[in-house]
Amino acid sequence: MRRDTLLAFGVILLILAALGAKSFLLSVPPVQYAPGQFNAERAKARVTFVLGDQRPHPADSAADDAVRARLVATLQQMGLKPIVRDQMACNDFKKTRLVACARVRNVIAILGPTTGKALLLSAHYDSVPVGPGASDDGIGVATLLEVGSILKDKPSKRPIILLFNEGEELGLVGARAFLADPLSRNVDSLLNFEARGVNGPVTMFETNQPNGAAIAAYGSTVRRPFASSLSTDVARLIPNDTDVTAYKERGWVTLNSAIMGNETRYHSPGDNLSGLDPRSLQDMGNEALALASTLSSGLPQAKGNRIFFDLAQSVFVQMPLEAGAVALLLLLLMFGGICWRRRALLRGLAVVLGALVAGGVLAWLALTLTSFLRAGAFWRAHPEFSFMALYATTLLGELAVLHWFGSKVETQRLRAAYWLLLLVLGAALALVAPGGIIYFLFPPAAVLLGIIVSRWFASAEWIGGLAGTVLLFLAWGELLSALEELFSPGPLWIVAPIAAIIIAPALIEAHGIFCHANRRLVFGWSALIALLAWLTAGMAPAYSRDHQERFTIEHVTEFPAGKSSWSILNDGRRLPAWYERTSKWRGGKLSFSDRMRAIAPAPSLPGIKAPSIEPFEIVRNGGERTIRLRLTANGSERILLVAPAEAHIRTAGVSGFIRPIADEDSSGKYMISCTGRSCDGTELTIDLDNAKPVDFTVVGARNGLPAAAAPLIRARPRFARPQYVPDETLAVTHIKI
Secondary structure, X not given: OHHHHHHHHHHHHHHHHHHHHHHHHOOOOOOOXXXXXXXXXXXXXXXXXXXXXXXXXXXXXXXXXXXXXXXXXXXXXXXXXXXXXXXXXXXXXXOOOEEXXXXXXXXXXXXXXXXXXXXXXXXXXXXXXOOOOOOOOHHHHHXXXXXXXXXXXXXXXXXXXXXXXXOHHHHOHHHHHHHOOHHHHHEEEEEEEEEOOOEOOOEEEEEOOOOHHHHHHHHHHOOOOOEEHHHHHHHHHOOOOOHHHHHHHXXXXXXXXEEOEOHHHOOOOOOOOOOOOHHXXXXXXXXXXXXXXXXXXXXXXXXXXXXXEXXXXXXXXXXXXXXXXXXXXXXXXXXXXXXXHOOOOOHHHHHHHHHHHHHHHHHHHHHHHHHHHOOOOOOOOOHHHHHXXXXXXXXXXXXXXXXXXXXXXXXXXHHHHHHHHHHHHHHHHHOOOHHHHHHHOHHHHHHHHHHHHOOOOOOHHHHHHHXXXXXXXXXXXXXXXXXXXXXXXXXXXXXXXXXXXXXXXXXXXXXXXXXXXXHHHHHHHHHHHHHHHHHHHHHOOOOOOOOOEEEEEEEEXXXXXXXXXXXXXXXXXXXXXXXXXXXXXXXXXXXXXXXXXXXXXXXXXXXXXXXXXXEEEEEEEOOEEEEEEEEEOOOOOEEEEEEOHHHOEEXXXXXXXXXXXXXXXXXXXXXXXXXXXXXXXXXXXXXXXOOOOOEEEEEEEEEOOOHHHHHHHHOOOOOEEOOOXXXXXXXXXXXXX
């Protein structure tokens, strides 16, 4: 009994140690390069010059003019002849009811011959108003400059276009403008480079559909692959967008790559050059140069859709989607038959499903309780503590069900039931994300092989079960590490179901040990580990110099009343004591936003005005209307028009860029934005399926705060900074048209 108890405790520690060490499946090698290869130090020196004083440089601002001038000078110093395209453009989003407009200046340089189908390398050089954009997308700019400097002196069978576009952060406006450029008509392939963080390995997270040619090029070229067809499906389903969203309509062979480590610096003042990891830049550069060299010779002839993933960034596995679907079906049928013969279809499946659900639910409850006791994103400085607490709690929940309800169920029945249930989950996932099929093939195949061979070699099934568990960890552990980065802002509980799937087969393979162990000791120690993990997560510092709290201060004036308010957007943590002593804060929403925030009275600002909207032409056609408006900024750097869902706006934009705004897959309010100096005097055209007057909310934003905000800025927590939304001054009014 004592031996089995010690073994059971060792299994628990081994599982948690493996989950804690899974990050080693993803790594970024040190900066190493040879002559003629990508040089991260030289690339970073170039982008350092381009960014200058590292101030935020949103599109159509004086700061972005300076960045563009240095970018053009750098290209000229490289011996290239950059072209600057200057146009007012608008872009729409398929997933939201938004049309965004801005004046953009795309910078273009062409390598190689002037005729033939072209390879496009794309990155954006504008930043968000809240940060300098050293990673987003300075890493892309640095990559294109270094790759261009290497390829310009090498023979190429076709043109290579370097596109440094402006306005991605405003709504992919520069990408939309390029699609109207004559040069875009000759493009047949695209490499796009982005960032959602400042470090970590480069992940290729998006391709065109069908992806056969793109994956053939990637698989044969990239030496350290980090990509999965599940992530490319997820990129298609979630609301996030990159320039590739605009480019997709052309059907180009596409590979979209990014880094995503340490999201706390992303879209914040922390996205500076000191935060950009040279190793990540080297990783992106190596991949970009290799792919550009391959694709510059032409496109692979592969067709159809491929499913794919990598193992520990060393082995890239791919196969036709159809083959994967057939393999999944065959495995499903085989394990269904095995479960039928072993009478595992009822109790066996119930125990395994109960274990998975219990693990996930218990982890969610523990996180909810901890969040109640400690408000805000308490995990931001040390997310690894919270993730390990979630995993320890998930293991505890699974162990409880397997031991209390499955103690009389043989290991072989539980084993067959688990792998059948996993395959059922894979089949369900395939309905919405078929790229995920590949994650459900190789581990159960190893188990099935062991079951078959066990007819002649009794231990083969146990060996196959162990092999399947290890293969599952290698594939899903890397996936779990990526999810930790993706969901580090929250909600954290999303990782628990994946962890439950990884943990369960290990517990099942050790089921005999747990059944003979001292139940009280095993559960007592497991509960103690989970409790200590949560205490560590709950007591660790919530924020640090490198991982800061989101904390944006806004001054908002509502017209015509002229009433002003302070608005605080943060992680949900209680405001500092000084704030609560000096003002009466309440939770609420602003007229143009559904996001909860802290609001308090603020002094009015003399002379501030909201943007004015002048309708100078209205054309009626039955139940339809076309409205032409002239914008007057009145000092605003960004203008936003918000209309209710019942407005039924069909299209909006400027001349030459009238974009659809209504989409059958979107809902909610309509939004039309214009950003930059050139919005003052811009004329917008809006088409509505609505003959009745519409109430528009008009929001004008200017970066920075009035002098009256100085005490609030001083009282901002030590490790806190604006993120996503800058400190800004807003003026809001309403107009019925």
